[in-house]
Amino acid sequence: MKKIIFIFTGIVLYAKSYLVVIENPVPEGIPVITSLKDFSFSIFSYEELNQLKDKINYQIIDEYSPDNIYYLAKQRFADKKPEGALILFKKNGEYILKGAPYNLDTKSFFVKKLSSEKRLKKNPEKTKNGLNFINPTIQEIVSKVENDSVLNFVITLQNFVTRNSYTQGCTDAANWAKNYMENHGLDSVYLHSYQSNYAPNVVGIKWGQTDSCYIITAHLDATIGNPWWPEDTAPGADDNGSGSSAVLEAVRVMEGYNFHYTVKYILFTGEEQGLVGSGAWCNQHSSDPILGDINLDMIGYVNFYPESLDLVSDNPSEWLMDSFVVYTQNYIPQLKTRTMVNPNFWYSDHSSFWDIGKSAILGIEDVGVPNPYYHSKGDTVGAGFNSIDFCSDVIRASVATLSGLARPLVSIKEKPVLVERKILYKKGMIYFSEPENGFVYRVTGEKIFEFKKCRIIDLKPFKKGIYFIKLKNKSCRVLLF
Numbered sequence: 069m070k071k072i073i074f075i076f077t078g079i080v081l082y083a084k085s086y087l088v089v090i091e092n093p094v095p096e097g098i099p100v101i102t103s104l105k106d107f108s109f110s111i112f113s114y115e116e117l118n119q120l121k122d123k124i125n126y127q128i129i130d131e132y133s134p135d136n137i138y139y140l141a142k143q144r145f146a147d148k149k150p151e152g153a154l155i156l157f158k159k160n161g162e163y164i165l166k167g168a169p170y171n172l173d174t175k176s177f178f179v180k181k182l183s184s185e186k187r188l189k190k191n192p193e194k195t196k197n198g199l200n201f202i203n204p205t206i207q208e209i210v211s212k213v214e215n216d217s218v219l220n221f222v223i224t225l226q227n228f229v230t231r232n233s234y235t236q237g238c239t240d241a242a243n244w245a246k247n248y249m250e251n252h253g254l255d256s257v258y259l260h261s262y263q264s265n266y267a268p269n270v271v272g273i274k275w276g277q278t279d280s281c282y283i284i285t286a287h288l289d290a291t292i293g294n295p296w297w298p299e300d301t302a303p304g305a306d307d308n309g310s311g312s313s314a315v316l317e318a319v320r321v322m323e324g325y326n327f328h329y330t331v332k333y334i335l336f337t338g339e340e341q342g343l344v345g346s347g348a349w350c351n352q353h354s355s356d357p358i359l360g361d362i363n364l365d366m367i368g369y370v371n372f373y374p375e376s377l378d379l380v381s382d383n384p385s386e387w388l389m390d391s392f393v394v395y396t397q398n399y400i401p402q403l404k405t406r407t408m409v410n411p412n413f414w415y416s417d418h419s420s421f422w423d424i425g426k427s428a429i430l431g432i433e434d435v436g437v438p439n440p441y442y443h444s445k446g447d448t449v450g451a452g453f454n455s456i457d458f459c460s461d462v463i464r465a466s467v468a469t470l471s472g473l474a475r476p477l478v479s480i481k482e483k484p485v486l487v488e489r490k491i492l493y494k495k496g497m498i499y500f501s502e503p504e505n506g507f508v509y510r511v512t513g514e515k516i517f518e519f520k521k522c523r524i525i526d527l528k529p530f531k532k533g534i535y536f537i538k539l540k541n542k543s544c545r546v547l548l549f
């Protein structure tokens with residue numbers, strides 16, 4: 069009898085796991101959830117901790133269960149404490165909180181919801197780029213950025229009244245942005261819903277000659293301080309109508325060009341609730357060949373002339389930040405940049421890419437966030453957003469970097485050759501580079517259906533097996549499994 073009880077408790081003990089903080093540097097081969105400058109966080113079982121105890125310096129901060137939610141919070145002002153939240157860990161103004169911090173005023177705290185997935189840190193891939201000469205195609209793309217167009221995006225977004233992620237206003241803004249992308253030459257645009265109460269992320273894709281991709285991102289959602297409630301006003305012109313307008317303007321000016329690398333344009337939601345939308349997307353795409361992300365968050369407020377653009381990277385992403393600086397010097401020499409490598413600057417969507425081991429940088433008007441209208445009803449055009457010139461120059465720099473890194477193929481204007489029609493098959497979906505007419509056959513030769521002027525075919529509802537897609541002068545075979 070005694071023996072049985074002993075075995076039983078033994079099993080319970082081994083099944084337990086713990087949230088731990090580990091002192092940096094974490095030795096290679098040990099997976100973590102996220103890393104800051106001095107420490108990292110991870111989840112380990114009792115057994116794993118026993119094996120690791122001589123390799124890492126760690127501290128258990130909670131018994132972990134998949135139902136637990138943890139937030140990383142950073143105080144902006146020394147006198148503010150995270151009222152009403154359960155503090156598991158605190159160091160240098162940085163906290164780990166347990167449970168959603170509903171009482172936290174995000175004017176005083178930056179927040180990030182911790183992922184429940186730990187990953188091995190790997191060194192991100194870098195690409196070579198021709199930085200030493202001015203490419204006329206990039207110059208042409210950059211010259212298409214227009215102040216009026218940018219301002220129009222910011223005003224349109226502000227006019228949704230609220231873009232708090234829990235509101236219809238944010239969903240409406242996402243649908244509007246999706247529509248805009250669909251009408252500007254992308255190969256695929258979709259809404260990424262990750263949690264039922266949040267408005268979806270918007271993802272636009274322009275396929276290149278390879279799946280390896282560069283991404284430009286910004287968060288579409290806004291808050292006036294308490295994002296966990298469906299705030300009925302949240303104009304977010306600077307934060308982050310400005311960055312969202314950069315993504316949309318990039319879509320507009322890059323239309324009609326083809327690139328060697330695939331380019332993705334993403335507007336995230338749930339950023340103000342702790343990078344929830346980007347965290348969800350990145351977790352689902354952690355094995356994608358993502359070469360780099362340029363994330364823009366607050367690029368429309370100037371407190372000092374001439375304003376310089378602050379750029380932030382972690383150590384592995386420094387090459388991407390250096391590229392941004394060189395493209396800026398070459399194509400937008402009037403814009404000055406200020407760079408900093410700081411893995412503790414985790415409070416925007418770029419850090420969700422850091423967590424999955426991808427290169428990512430943030431562009432922001434000022435890392436100290438001096439905008440007095442930050443997370444308030446005053447974040448409107450004319451107040452929180454006060455410089456269309458600065459905002460547009462930052463967009464020019466971002467577009468130069470994005471299109472340069474993606475390596476433009478000869479512009480359509482210069483060489484009016486017909487771009488080869490392409491068929492891409494991915495995870496049960498077929499994408500065509502232009503609208504196609506055709507038929508889908510089973511391997512047995514039986515016709516399943518006909519399609520007309522179609523860009524995307526969803527084969528997922530069909531049984532596993534081989535299918536033939538027949539287009540005019542072209543066909544392909546796909547294996548559905």
Ligand SMILES: [Zn+2]
Pocket residue numbers: 287307308339365366416
């Ligand atoms: Zn923001």
